[in-house]
Amino acid sequence: MDKPTPEREEVRVQVDGRTLTITNLHKVLYPRTGFTKAEVLNYYAQVSPVLLPLLKDRCVTRIRWPHGVQDGSFFEKNTPPGTPSWVRTAKVPTTGSRAQSSSDTLVFPIVDDLATLTWLANLAALELHVHQWTVGRNGQPRNADRLVIDLDPGEPAGLHECCQVALLVRDKLADRGLAARPVTSGSKGLHLYAELPKRLPSDESTAIAKEVAEELQGEHAKLVTATMTKARRGGKVFLDWSQNAGSKTTISPYSLRGRERPAVATPVTWAEVEEGADDPLGLDQFTPEQVLDRVAEHGDLFSAVE
Template sequence: MASEKPDKQEVRVDVEGRTLTISNLHKVLYPRTGFTKGEVLNYYAQVSPVLLPLLKDRCVTRIRWPHGVQEGSFFEKNTPAGTPSWVRTAKVPTTGSRAQSGARSGADTLVFPIVDDLATLTWLANLAALELHVHQWTVGRNGQPRNADRLVIDLDPGEPAGLHECCQVALLVRDKLGERGLATRPVTSGSKGLHLYADLPKRLPSDESTALAKEVAEELQGEHSKLVTATMTKARRSGKVFLDWSQNAGSKTTISPYSLRGRERPAVATPVTWAEVEEGAEDPFGLEQFSPEQVLARVAELGDVFTAPE
């Protein structure tokens, strides 16, 4: 820590050889619990050994809450003004499957940050970028997007269904993907549901991975119509689990495992074991969403559940 400016509530810190100006450490970003910006920065610093490998080579869309989660938020795709010169970026075309509303007016590309070191992660956390969302494709050494290297299905419960029903459906998805030779990993969403990831044996264009996810969703909808829906219409989701296959589209993103969520209380998208999902399928209270403190304790005890073979 090189200097301090009490009037501006700023400190200058050295993060792996990069000097950053950190502001308003005591600012409360989660008023319901009093969780501060300093605690957000501390969480991301502590979880970085398992988070950074999952962000590697992936463009990051951020959701920022500069005045805390009780106030408004905004999506940010392009790098903001004042981005440090040392932040790695990727220029991605917005045409075709990656067209998205985040491009600057008249622009045909987006310039995303890629978070491959603690300094960049700290810089984003200081901007109150609580949520870090990534695509299912990565950027190659030439800076160009590659095909998808994984598939994701988002299990989104429609009330009164909840995480209990998501766990039941997750076991069905695991079996369906297993029939196709794909091993699936579960992650609580940090909100209401579960995310299921499967590494692809070979990279696929986004339309092909999307078609595969949709195929699984529609099969399960046909076999378990009282529990599962593959239809996006919210009016048809009541009491069912929506299998959102669309997040495999080239322009779509999913909250990264180990990212915070901008909810009323601080929660984290948390990798879990299949044993935990099975318990959640049996017991309505067998699995719950996790707090940052719980996640750090889990990582200390279990390591990275997301990449560890069961």
Template sequence: MAAEKEEVRVQVDGRTLTISNLHKVLYPRTGFTKGEVLNYYAQVAPVLLPHLRDRCVTRIRWPHGVAESSFFEKNTPAGTPSWVRTAKVPTTGSRAQSTSDTLVFPIIDDLATLTWLVNLAALELHVHQWTVGRNGQPRNADRLVIDLDPGEPAGLHECCQVALMVRDKLAERGLDARPVTSGSKGLHLYADLPKRLPSDESTALAKEVAEELQGEHPKLVTATMTKARRGGKVFLDWSQNAGSKTTISPYSLRGRERPSVATPVGWDEVEEGAEDPLGLEQFSPAQVLERVAEHGDLFA
């Protein structure tokens, strides 16, 4: 217990940070410790940070590990260092200029900020599809995302099959999709927008694709939010493009029973997963670091 509570001071990007509880087990099923979580994020930072840059970050924190309760955190917590970049954002989904209630998000632009937040047991990092400009104000969405969420007994195999359909629908609209395993059950497909769009327009575009595929493949695809109607189907969640919604960032850990990561993959891997029920699985932190060393950033 004494070792678990030990604090160490480290230098990260010229900042002095106090890191605590390095031996604390955050994933009891595998014994994965807080020190290992910090080590993963430090190693994956070169490919993770570019995808967090200029994006407000909502964190999910597990102070006592994934077997215990967690909580969402949008605002910067008490004790936030003065050097952490922040953005004040209206709470309205439209993010219109307003003097009403606001949220103060952290923005992770460097390894020091990443390390500081991860030390608070922020295992999951969720971001919006819009960025913050140099003036500190939210901009319109620069990308679109569709979350492929399988309803049992459907799984990642069915998600891969549907992902190929979504890719083609987006291509018809001049959009180039990039697949990322969710680190949970399904897949996320991202597409950079040729020009920034208000969130309601990007949401409408994603919904159009989802409803089109639901009409063409009603036994496999649903665009309906109601969970009772998802059994055996892949739900195409178009709503994560709303201004107030977030999606797990590529390369973020997930707070599952075992440590897993939202992992960029190639379309060849998705095609293999569509053919073979065991052709694609969710990835562990060690596997992700091996993939980055071999392939670089597939989400770049």
């Protein structure tokens, strides 16, 4: 007969010279598959060489599922009580424009080492969301260094249609001198990122994304919508350009998602997107195990130049 696990199991570990108390390693955070907190911690530790560079200097908003994905979750922007003193933080105004005159501020964690990543994973912060701007050495927000367009399918459209639309978005961005990088969302759709040749205020990067979305809506009205109203998305792919706003965030590449089954926002190649556009079963969302295998084989596809 199996021995019952303690109500609050604690283990002290050394990570990058920091001592962390890890709790409840056996807690199942994804009941459908039995995926435990220990497996979440293991995934983030193994993927950290490619994840941490993408989190560098970015404020991280977390979505936490303390009791597993079958129960409630909550967004967390500010650092929580009990945050270790060694965690790097950035204090930023709450306004979308991040105007320095704002009296209201948020204190975000900056996840630039494995110890901080492990600390957050232990808090069941399954999803890590970031802005398209970074903070400077002085801790102050800088302008956006990249643009993102979120391809969100409305049923019965799915990832297959997203792949078809992604090819159209890629061409529109290329017309503007921007090279797009595809990432499966870990949920239903795709995210396309493009590094900006120079940093731009968030309203300017938002304007570029919106222009692309509205052009494609005009040219492919049966397949694409740039309208946020969910009632108008049926069978279409919504191009969410708004995630470039200064206050908005997008799931980071390589982050887990808090879905029924564990899945990861996964960088893919354009060849894979093209296959997904041709074949309804040509591309799917990826599990943590698949992502680690892909990283072992290909390295960081997000940062690779095709």
